[in-house]
Amino acid sequence: MAIKLKNKKTDYSKLKRTLYLYILVTVVAAVVFVLLLDLFIQRQALGEGIVRFLQDSFYLDRQDAMTIYHYIVRNNMEIVIFMAIAISILILCRIMLSKFAKYFDEINTGIDILIQNEDKPIELSAEMEFMEQKLNTLKRTLEKREQDAKLAEQRKNDVVMYLAHDIKTPLTSVIGYLSLLDEAPDMPVEQKAKYVNITLDKAYRLEQLIDEFFEITRYNLQTMTLTKKHIDLYYMLVQMTDEFYPQLAANGKQAVIHASEDLTVFGDPDKLARVFNNILKNAAAYSKDNSVIDITAGLSGDVVSIVFKNAGSIPKDKLAAIFEKFYRLDDARSSGTGGAGLGLAIAKEIVILHGGQIYAESDDNYTTFTVELPAFPDLADKRNS
Numbered sequence: 001m002a003i004k005l006k007n008k009k010t011d012y013s014k015l016k017r018t019l020y021l022y023i024l025v026t027v028v029a030a031v032v033f034v035l036l037l038d039l040f041i042q043r044q045a046l047g048e049g050i051v052r053f054l055q056d057s058f059y060l061d062r063q064d065a066m067t068i069y070h071y072i073v074r075n076n077m078e079i080v081i082f083m084a085i086a087i088s089i090l091i092l093c094r095i096m097l098s099k100f101a102k103y104f105d106e107i108n109t110g111i112d113i114l115i116q117n118e119d120k121p122i123e124l125s126a127e128m129e130f131m132e133q134k135l136n137t138l139k140r141t142l143e144k145r146e147q148d149a150k151l152a153e154q155r156k157n158d159v160v161m162y163l164a165h166d167i168k169t170p171l172t173s174v175i176g177y178l179s180l181l182d183e184a185p186d187m188p189v190e191q192k193a194k195y196v197n198i199t200l201d202k203a204y205r206l207e208q209l210i211d212e213f214f215e216i217t218r219y220n221l222q223t224m225t226l227t228k229k230h231i232d233l234y235y236m237l238v239q240m241t242d243e244f245y246p247q248l249a250a251n252g253k254q255a256v257i258h259a260s261e262d263l264t265v266f267g268d269p270d271k272l273a274r275v276f277n278n279i280l281k282n283a284a285a286y287s288k289d290n291s292v293i294d295i296t297a298g299l300s301g302d303v304v305s306i307v308f309k310n311a312g313s314i315p316k317d318k319l320a321a322i323f324e325k326f327y328r329l330d331d332a333r334s335s336g337t338g339g340a341g342l343g344l345a346i347a348k349e350i351v352i353l354h355g356g357q358i359y360a361e362s363d364d365n366y367t368t369f370t371v372e373l374p375a376f377p378d379l380a381d382k383r384n385s
Contacts, residue, residue: 014127015103022099026092033088034081103128110135114142152324167209170202177202226268226353228377233263233304237295240276244284252290255280259297265304266377271350275358276306278343279369283310286367299375303356308369314362322360323348347371 054065103125110122114135122139124132177199181192234257241255248254265272283293287310294309314322323344351358356373 275347
């Protein structure tokens with residue numbers, strides 16, 4: 001999805017006024033110098049000064065000094081004046097440029113603060129206020145990105161650490177029960193069946209945790225692409241709820257679909273199935289026992305909305321971060337319900353690639369997840385452009 005930036009015109013007024021002032025001072029100083037030079041020439045003060053200099057420096061009498069002055073200076077007065085004016089302008093320009101160069105020094109110092117990530121604001125001259133604001137905005141943006149990256153990395157490391165710990169628990173149980181079965185081949189059938197059932201449950205849990213490790217790897221490495229086509233949305237939702245039936249029924253829960261049987265949507269069937277699966281998985285994990293998860297889908301204008309509503313509340317502070325990578329609701333990280341914290345983040349990425357949006361709302365009693373998708377191919381392409 002393309003990001004459009006507002007083209008706000010930069011205010012250079014203070015810098016322009018300062019530059020105009022420098023130029024004006026240079027011109028005025030050059031004019032004053034020429035006027036003073038002309039005054040000295042008219043009063044012959046310059047000539048007298050040169051004659052005295054020749055007398056004192058080279059021990060000449062006044063007549064010889066006057067002769068040298070007339071041949072070298074007086075007869076070439078236009079050239080002397082031109083050279084004096086040129087030298088004065090060069091000196092004044094050099095002074096002006098040195099003052100202007102201080103702005104580049106300030107910018108360079110500000111860039112050094114960015115590079116070295118120093119914990120202090122960037123301060124420039126008043127004339128460079130526009131650049132100071134941009135550099136400080138860039139500094140805050142880089143700091144926020146660095147903090148976000150560190151936080152995401154820390155969450156990922158925490159997830160890997162907890163998953164590694166969780167993997168060890170069912171693996172230890174599997175090894176323990178298999179050892180008991182191996183050491184007691186004449187174990188009663190009822191007891192053997194009990195141990196086999198427990199071992200199988202632990203093995204399933206182990207498989208789930210290993211899948212979550214692969215989920216983390218896939219999320220970091222793969223570039224998601226879509227293969228879109230028209231999808232029978234109603235059938236997809238029915239098929240998904242059927243697959244979740246054993247997991248829901250174990251806690252007295254059920255999923256009920258409210259949608260037209262001819263409802264369709266245009267998108268990638270595998271990716272959208274993953275979106276709905278992740279949302280329903282979250283609802284099944286965090287909804288109350290013996291409750292109903294309502295799945296409502298319908299067409300409104302050119303948008304297809306799919307709403308998942310379950311009994312249970314999510315705190316507002318956690319609701320704001322629920323779609324972040326490696327974020328999990330269960331602070332206690334229960335081995336029974338805890339996932340890698342990628343499901344909803346991946347769901348959001350897929351929905352955005354489809355040109356849609358996903359958001360969550362929660363009150364004291366219910367939580368809803370809403371997915372909005374373009375109903376037609378051309379709309380999806382326009383929203384992604």
